[in-house]
Amino acid sequence: MIERESGIPYYWQLMEIIRRQIVNGRLKEGQRIPSEIELSSAYRVNRHTVRQAIGELCRSGELYKQRGRGTFVAKPPVDLxxxxxxxxxxxxxxxxxxxxxxxxxxxxxxxxxxxxxxxxxxxxxxxxxxxxxxxxxxxxxxxxxxxxxxxxxxxxxxxxxxxxxxxxxxxxxxxxxxxxxxxxxxxxxxxxxxxxxxxxxxxxxxxxxxxxxxxxxxxxxxxxxxxxxxxxxxxxxxxxx
Known part of the structure; x- marks a missing residue:
């Protein structure tokens, strides 16, 4: 869960939670992640925080969005x-x-x-x-x-x-x-x-x-x-x- 007194920004903590779920297989390649509303409710943070976390993970290539469908787990990067x-x-x-x-x-x-x-x-x-x-x-x-x-x-x-x-x-x-x-x-x-x-x-x-x-x-x-x-x-x- 989000640690309220840690001093670490909530969006960063949520990013790490999602990353761990990808690493341990709870979220698999091509799987749709929970919606902004679902994540906001599950981790008791506002939707702006959720949107910021998802945006950063999309920019880093760990997630990707499909218009009208949601946000999905991206294919793991290969060695360049x-x-x-x-x-x-x-x-x-x-x-x-x-x-x-x-x-x-x-x-x-x-x-x-x-x-x-x-x-x-x-x-x-x-x-x-x-x-x-x-x-x-x-x-x-x-x-x-x-x-x-x-x-x-x-x-x-x-x-x-x-x-x-x-x-x-x-x-x-x-x-x-x-x-x-x-x-x-x-x-x-x-x-x-x-x-x-x-x-x-x-x-x-x-x-x-x-x-x-x-x-x-x-x-x-x-x-x-x-x-x-x-x-x-x-x-x-x-x-x-």
């Missing part, structure tokens, strides 16, 4: 996997070196006129063409990141005829004798777009880390622009320049 970005990052090699199983899947591709922001990033003319690839990458069969990759069509002539045969970007670059290096990355936190949430199998209110990157070929030509969306509940990203 550190992915190191470097000028010559190879997803497959890096994941294998960490003792885990990588997988990359080309979900879709199309050849299009470069969107304005892509043309600016790659220094292309307004009417130049790019290949747009949607790629999902997994670690130990779990979705890890989703990338939208744009490749300069002028640097990869004929790719449209056999792009489906390639399982990875390094394989494409090897076929053209290219050895791209990362020259710029911009990080930002946001919520996923619907397409990203579906690809990563996450709820739309789970924050993600987005990394915009530009790669340059060995002869100094800008060749790739990408936006990669990392799951915040699974991935942490470090930089190794």
């Amino acid at each position: 996997f550190e992915y190191r970005l470097s000028p010559k990052t190879s997803f497959t090699d890096d994941i294998r070196e960490a003792g885990k199983t990588p997988d990359s899947r080309l979900l879709a591709w199309r050849e299009v006129t470069a969107p304005v922001h892509v043309a600016e990033a790659l220094g292309l003319a307004a009417d130049e063409r790019v290949f747009a690839l949607d790629i999902r990458r997994l670690v130990n069969r779990q979705p890890f990141l989703f990338s939208k990759v744009f490749l300069s069509a002028a640097r990869l002539p004929g790719l449209a005829g056999f792009i489906d045969k390639f399982r990875s970007l390094p394989a494409i670059y090897d076929a053209y004798g290219l050895s791209p290096r990362r020259v710029k990355s911009v990080f930002r936190a946001s919520f996923p777009e619907q397409e990203e949430a579906v690809a990563l199998d996450i709820p739309g209110n789970l924050p993600v880390l987005k990394v915009e990157s530009v790669l340059k070929s060995q002869d100094g030509v800008l060749i790739e622009y990408s936006v990669s969306c990392y799951r915040s509940d699974f991935a942490k990203v470090s930089i190794d320049w």
